[in-house]
Amino acid sequence: MTRGAVYADSDLGHRALLNLSLGFRPHEHATLFDRIGGQAAVDRLVDALYDRFEADAVIRAFFGRDLATGRSRQKRFVAEWLGGPSRYSDSAWGSLYQHHEDLPITRAVAARWLDHFRGALTDAVPAQSDAASIFERAHAVALALVNSENEPVERSVRASRHRSERIASCGVGARAVK
Numbered sequence: 010m011t012r013g014a015v016y017a018d019s020d021l022g023h024r025a026l027l028n029l030s031l032g033f034r035p036h037e038h039a040t041l042f043d044r045i046g047g048q049a050a051v052d053r054l055v056d057a058l059y060d061r062f063e064a065d066a067v068i069r070a071f072f073g074r075d076l077a078t079g080r081s082r083q084k085r086f087v088a089e090w091l092g093g094p095s096r097y098s099d100s101a102w103g104s105l106y107q108h109h110e111d112l113p114i115t116r117a118v119a120a121r122w123l124d125h126f127r128g129a130l131t132d133a134v135p136a137q138s139d140a141a142s143i144f145e146r147a148h149a150v151a152l153a154l155v156n157s158e159n160e161p162v163e164r165s166v167r168a169s170r171h172r173s174e175r176i177a178s179c180g181v182g183a184r185a186v187k
Contacts, residue, residue: 130144
């Protein structure tokens with residue numbers, strides 16, 4: 010009689026999983042979102058990333074005055090991107106390309122962003138294989154968003170604003186709120 014059969018015939022049936030082979034991986038097909046720890050891990054990742062953005066004048070210039078809204082939106086995006094709940098695309102007004110098309114993204118800027126992302130992954134995702142998988146995906150996306158060969162000229166914060174920030178949703182020009 011095998012050990013599994015003993016468990017099945019007794020009130021210890023719940024222990025049958027202990028008899029599985031070493032190759033058994035119950036979460037092999039779990040999403041990256043689940044494997045890294047769900048929303049709490051995504052929140053740590055995005056917070057670590059945006060903390061790095063705050064300290065980098067080059068990357069910081071690509072964002073508006075306040076990063077709080079961006080952090081919140083990015084947490085929803087990254088969660089969905091890693092296989093979590095689809096709370097981002099339900100409210101997104103445009104594609105990834107549309108969100109970045111007006112920004113002068115060079116290879117150097119993409120590399121700088123990727124350095125920050127790698128650091129944030131190190132802080133937030135303990136499993137190196139999962140971090141490597143996420144970084145590989147982010148690397149491909151960052152390079153796909155490169156749209157300029159020229160380094161951006163020194164400019165004030167977000168001088169090259171996306172059209173969505175210049176036009177109100179009804180099509181009327183936006184006004185500065187003081």
